[in-house]
Amino acid sequence: MIALQVSKVTKSYDKDPVLRGVSFSLEAGERAALMGPSGSGKSTLLNCIGGIDRPDEGEITIQGRSLKGMDENELCQIRRSMVSTVFQFFHLLPTLTAAENIEFPLQLSGMEEKERRELLPSLIEEVGLSHRSHAMPHELSGGEMQRVAIARALSIRPKLILADEPTGNLDSATGEIILDLLEELSERHGIAMLLVTHSPGVTRICDRTLEMQDGVLVDQSTAVV
Amino acid sequence: MGASDSNSERPAAIGRLLWSRIIWRHWRREPRLTFVLVGILALGVAVFLAVRLANKAAVSGFGMFTESIAGESDFILRPRAGTLQVEVLRQLRDEAGAVPVGIFPVLEVSAALSERPENGLLKLLGADLVALQNAGTYAGGGTSVSGDSAGGDDSILGLPDRGFVGAAFAKRFGMEKDEQLSVIVNDQIIDFTIAGVVPEDPNRPAVPDNLVLMDLPGLQKLSGLEGQLTRVELRIAPGTQAEQNRQRIGAAMWDLAAAHGWVLETPEDRKSSVTQMSAAFRLNLTILSGLALLVGIYLIMQAMEAAVVKRRAEIAVLRSLGVTPAQIRAAWLWEGLILGVVGAIAGIILGRLMAVGLVVAISRTVNTLYYETTTSAVTLETGEMAFSLVFGIVASLTAALIPAREASLTAPAQSMRQGGQGGGLALLRNWPLGLLLLVAGIAFAFVPPRVLASGSIVPVGGYVAAVVLVLSASLLIGLLFRPLASLLGRGKRDAMRHYAASQLRRPEGRHRLTAAGLAVAIGMSAAMAILVASFESTLTGWIQQLLKADIYVAAAGSNSVTNENTLSAVTWQELEKMEGIAGMDKLRRYKVSIGDNDFFLGGADYNDDPERFLQLMWLNPPKVKGPNSLEVRETEPFPGWISESLARRFSLEVGSEIPLPTPDGTKRIEVTGIFAEYGNETGTLVIARNLTRDWFQDDRVSNMAVYADPGADIDALLEQIREAFPGVVARSNENLKAESIRIFHQTFAVTYALEAIAVIIAVAGLGLALAGLLLERRGELTTLKSLGATRADIARASMWEGIALAGAGLVGGYLLSFLLGWILIFVINPQSFGWTLSYRVPWLSFIGLAIITLITAGAVAWAVGHRNANLPGEREE
Structure with missing residues (x-):
């Protein structure tokens, strides 16, 4: 089943084209690395897929639902239920504990407390942070923070995870562990992942690589692990 | 480089x-x-x-x-009680001898506009217009009050119904020369003709807009004070000998004043002491x-x-x-x-x-x-x-x-x-210092007040205590965040409320600064509200206790503390005889001076009613009770009751003796009771009216409490009094009570406005602070949006944070206000004004202020959140 379909998406800022007719798709459970130099349009594409930004033309469909024509609230609903993002700088809410950060999207989606309480331990367990669940973000290491961010992304059982340089702020050993975790979770839950990266090492967990240049997808090759 | x-x-x-x-x-x-x-x-x-x-x-x-008409005098001679007799002028002239000094006799009389007796208190000034004309000799060019410059004439000399007014008066009432004005003097209505308008002179103070200048004999005749003067002003002629002459006259007059029990002072002294x-x-x-x-x-x-x-x-x-x-x-x-x-x-x-x-x-x-x-x-x-x-x-x-x-x-x-x-003062996190300041603030409240050389009392300890407590509240406010966060985060149903609560669990400097600013504004405003409520509650109780009669009759202008209008003996005697009137209590009030301090002397009679003297609110009741307890002695010291303010100003207590100056010489009064009085802070001594009548040779009264026959129609009786005596002001019990409360609120109108401004500024500050916080949290906002939070969700989180901050400010502010209110009521107020008040918290007003503040803060915070939710996110590519 197609998890993500991007069709002829264009986007300009002040008449300066950033995306020029980008098209590709991701199957459920498929992982793709989006690579390219700075300014090639990777983050803009990610923002458009996440519903943070809107394409000027073209269409983005997630699990069969087109984002085109959706109002702000509908886009928020998509982010609450189908698409999660993992950031380079983790972006944990600094005033919430690790567990509260993971719980937060569930609260946003209106899940009852009882149900949340049942789900939460397994999410924490899944990223191996049971012993750190009450720690504040500033008390966690980079790797732990990214685990929390991943668990938070997983919490809503998304169809698609967008990962923006997920290992970019981690040392290489920790980065490897995080990549393994992402791969494992993607396979276990059948979640499609689009990973923006500069690092060729990230491609090892990806089924294929998408290469962008000047807003155009120049290459869609299958990864050789 | x-x-x-x-x-x-x-x-x-x-x-x-x-x-x-x-x-x-x-x-x-x-x-x-x-x-x-x-x-x-x-x-x-x-x-x-x-x-x-x-x-x-x-x-x-x-x-x-007179300073605006004749120029400023060098000395003022006035009696300690009552009036001076006109014969004093001869004595003064004799005493001055050959020294060139201008002697200006003055009589001041209260009057009121007959159409608006309570709003238009006038001052009729009787002066020797011929002497004023010659004032130029002493002042280097006096203002002409007759002839062409004032647009008047000399024919007003000695007339009781003609006078000059200043340009401000003419403008205020829209009147010109020869127009008529209806005024009440004592209990009589007089049609007054404006003889001329004194032109403005840029070299002199403007003539006040409530002053009517008359020829002295005319005013004496009009007011029934023939041969009497309020004061005499002395002005030394300018010249090379002026300073020497001033010293000679000063010394001579000082001896004369001392010998007769008069007061000699300079205008500056007078102004300063008043x-x-x-x-x-x-x-x-x-x-x-x-x-x-x-x-x-x-x-x-x-x-x-x-x-x-x-x-x-x-x-x-x-x-x-x-x-x-x-x-x-x-x-x-x-x-x-x-x-x-x-x-x-x-x-x-x-x-x-x-x-x-x-x-x-x-x-x-x-x-x-x-x-x-x-x-x-x-x-x-x-x-x-x-x-x-x-x-x-x-x-x-x-x-x-x-x-x-x-x-x-x-x-x-x-x-x-x-x-x-988040910034903010690190000091704001130092709650142990806050506790220390709290204790210090309370301790300062017990520091005795400072008595200045002028005799006025400054509650230094009270003011320092208030400042220290305000600082203490700023440091302790942070302690409220955690419990408030728990309260706000309870239930966790609303993710954004939970998120807002989490911000308060780890408050930043700006949170503390905002809540501290709000707490200070709320605290000081609420403390003033406690003071006003306590004052109002005490005053209402006092009024209820004091005002038991059916009708109150007074001379026009009784709203002003300086009103000297009185009711003649004929008037009150006729009034007493009216059908339907069971009895009357009468009070004659005079202003007297001991040393440099003025106070009021009241001659009271209680019409032989055994209950009425109880109407005073006693702080220290007299041992001898009953209607005639003021009249029980026939020899000195005579019994007298004093108000709390007088007790404080002169450090008096029951048993103290007061040397009371009267036209009949100094009389000894023994304090037998102390009562609460909130009508003035000058202080009052009450003695039997038969004593003041004898000593002052005066059977007039300032006001009366009238008791109607049981079952009498009060409104009809009131109407009857007004018809029979159009020159007096008669009011029903309810009307006088309502008027008293109205005046009370009018007195505090300025404070209400100042408090409102402070609270508005504080709430505006909350909006600014939240805007700053959200700006700092742009990264977080991006995260929230990526997690699916809508603009409305972010606005709601901001709203909850604003409400919680306002809540901290309110709780802290109210706690502070209880302490500040205590200092205002039990330290600053009794020391400054000499009034004992009962502590009362206006809970309804507090709830109202809390609701308004929370709603306003919530709305401001929501708007700030809504606006900032669309700030461009951080780009990390």
């Missing part, structure tokens, strides 16, 4: 560069914020200046009215007026701190480029200085405008409670302008100090990371 290259010009050049490239550009980019900050500072300075100017104008409105009476009232008002600026300081501190946080990356780059911490600090202080200058200048202009409205309100209160004053024109002197300018700049620089320090502490390494520090 190495450090060794620095020369004397370089720091200045860097300073200019920082100012022009960093500070100035920032404010230009944020014109609205700049405008709001300058506006807040301007408002704070304006309120402070307006109250100062209005206070000054209200005091300068008190004048020896206006001193309202000093405490004016000081309290001035302190309250500083509240807006105090809250403004918190606000400016927040805004400048927000600017530091926002520009932290910029500062870090500057630091990387070699700008020193001192230069960064100087740049921020310059910013504070310039904000202060601009804000203060705007505040001076605004304050001058506000003072015009305020002076009317303050003059009204001073008139009601203290002494006769006219609404003077507000004058803005250079000294006041300079003071306000310095005040505004100091406030702004104080606010800039902390942010400037914080900016200077920014490390160069931070240039690559978004600043996540």
Whole structure:
């Protein structure tokens, strides 16, 4: 089943084209690395897929639902239920504990407390942070923070995870562990992942690589692990 | 360039560069914020200046009215009680001998406009117009009050119904020469003709707008005070011998005054001793007026701190480029200085405008409670302008100090990371110091008051205690965040509410600063509300206790503490005989002086009713009870009851003796009881009216309480009295009570306005603080949006945070207000005014203020959140 379909998406800022007719798709459970130099349009594409930004033309469909024509609230609903993002700088809410950060999207989606309480331990367990669940973000290491961010992304059982340089702020050993975790979770839950990266090492967990240049997808090759 | 290259010009050049490239550009980019900050500072300075100017104008409105006509006298001779006899003039002339001195006899009489007897108290001034005409000899050119310059004529000499008015009077009532005015003098209505209008003279004070100048014999005849004078003014002729003559006359008159028990004083002494009476009232008002600026300081501190946080990356780059911490600090202080200058200048202009409205309100209160004053024109002197300018700049620089320090502490390494520090004064986290200040504040309240050389009492300990408690509240406010966060986060149903609560669990400096500013505003305003409620409750109880009669009859103008209108014996005797009247209590009130202190003497009779004397609210009741307890002795010392204010001013207690000056010589009065009185803070001594009647040779009364026959129709009786005696003011019990409460609220009108301004500024500060916080949390907002939070969700989180902050401010403010209220009621008020009040918290008003503050804060915070939710997110690519 197609998890993500991007069709002829264009986007300009002040008449300066950033995306020029980008098209590709991701199957459920498929992982793709989006690579390219700075300014090639990777983050803009990610923002458009996440519903943070809107394409000027073209269409983005997630699990069969087109984002085109959706109002702000509908886009928020998509982010609450189908698409999660993992950031380079983790972006944990600094005033919430690790567990509260993971719980937060569930609260946003209106899940009852009882149900949340049942789900939460397994999410924490899944990223191996049971012993750190009450720690504040500033008390966690980079790797732990990214685990929390991943668990938070997983919490809503998304169809698609967008990962923006997920290992970019981690040392290489920790980065490897995080990549393994992402791969494992993607396979276990059948979640499609689009990973923006500069690092060729990230491609090892990806089924294929998408290469962008000047807003155009120049290459869609299958990864050789 | 190495450090060794620095020369004397370089720091200045860097300073200019920082100012022009960093500070100035920032404010230009944020014109609205700049405008709001300058506006807040301007408002704070304006309120402070307006109250100062209005206070000054209200005091300068008190004048020896002849000073505006004959020029200022060198000496004033007046009796300690009653009036002087006209024969005193011969004695004075004899005493002066060959020394060239102008002797001006004066009689002052109260009057009221017959159409508006309670609002238009007039002062009729009787002077020897011929002597005034010759005043030029003494004053270097006196104002002409007859002939062409005043548009009048000489035919008014000796006439009881003609007089001159000043240009302000003519303008106020829209009257011209030869027009008629209907006035009440004592209990008679007189049609008065304006003989001329005294032109304004730029070299003299303006003639007050309530003054009517008459020929002395005419006024004596009109008021029934033939041969009597209120005072005599003496003016030494100018010339080379003037100072020598002044000393000779001063010495001679001093002996004469001492021998006769008169008071000899200079106009300055007189003005100072009279206006001193309202000093405490004016000081309290001035302190309250500083509240807006105090809250403004918190606000400016927040805004400048927000600017530091926002520009932290910029500062870090500057630091990387070699700008020193001192230069960064100087740049921020310059910013504070310039904000202060601009804000203060705007505040001076605004304050001058506000003072015009305020002076009317303050003059009204001073008139009601203290002494006769006219609404003077507000004058803005250079000294006041300079003071306000310095005040505004100091406030702004104080606010800039902390942010400037914080900016200077920014490390160069931070240039690559978004600043996540919330800033704020580290001191605000020091709650143990807050506890220490709390204890110290309470201890200061017990420090005895300071008695000044003038005799006025300043509750220094009370004021210091209030300031220390305010500081303590600022430090302790942080302790409220955690419990409030628990309360807000309870249930966790609403993710955004939970998120808002989490912000308070780890409060930043700005949270503390905002809540502290709000707590100070709420605390001081609520403390004033406690004072007003306690005052109102006590006053209402007092009025209920005191006003038991069915009808109250007084001479016109009884609203003013200086009214001297009286009812003649014929009037009250006829009134007493009217059908339907069961009995009357009568009071004759005089102003008397002991030393430099004036107070009121009341001659009272209680019409032989065994219950009525109980109507006074006793703080120390007399041992001898019953209607005639004031009349039980036939020899000195005579019994007398004193008000609490008098007891405080003269340090009297039951058993003390008072040497009471009377026209019949000094009489000894023994204090047998002390009662509460809230009508004036001058103080009152009450003795039997038959004594004052004999000593003052006066059977007139100032006011009466009338008791109707059981079952009588009060309204009909009231109508009957008004018809039979059109020159008196008759009011029903309910009407007088309502009027008393109205005057009470009118007295506090200025304080209500000042409190409202402070709370508005504090809530505006909350909005600014949240805007700053959200700006700092842009990264978080991006995260929230990526997690699916809508703009409305972010606005809601901001709203909850705002409500929680307002809640902290309210809880802290109310706790502070209970302590400040206690200090106001049990320390400052009794020491300043001599009034015992019962402590009362206006819970309903508190709930109302809390609801309004929470709703306003919630709305402001929601709007800020909604606006900031769409800020562009951070780009990390």
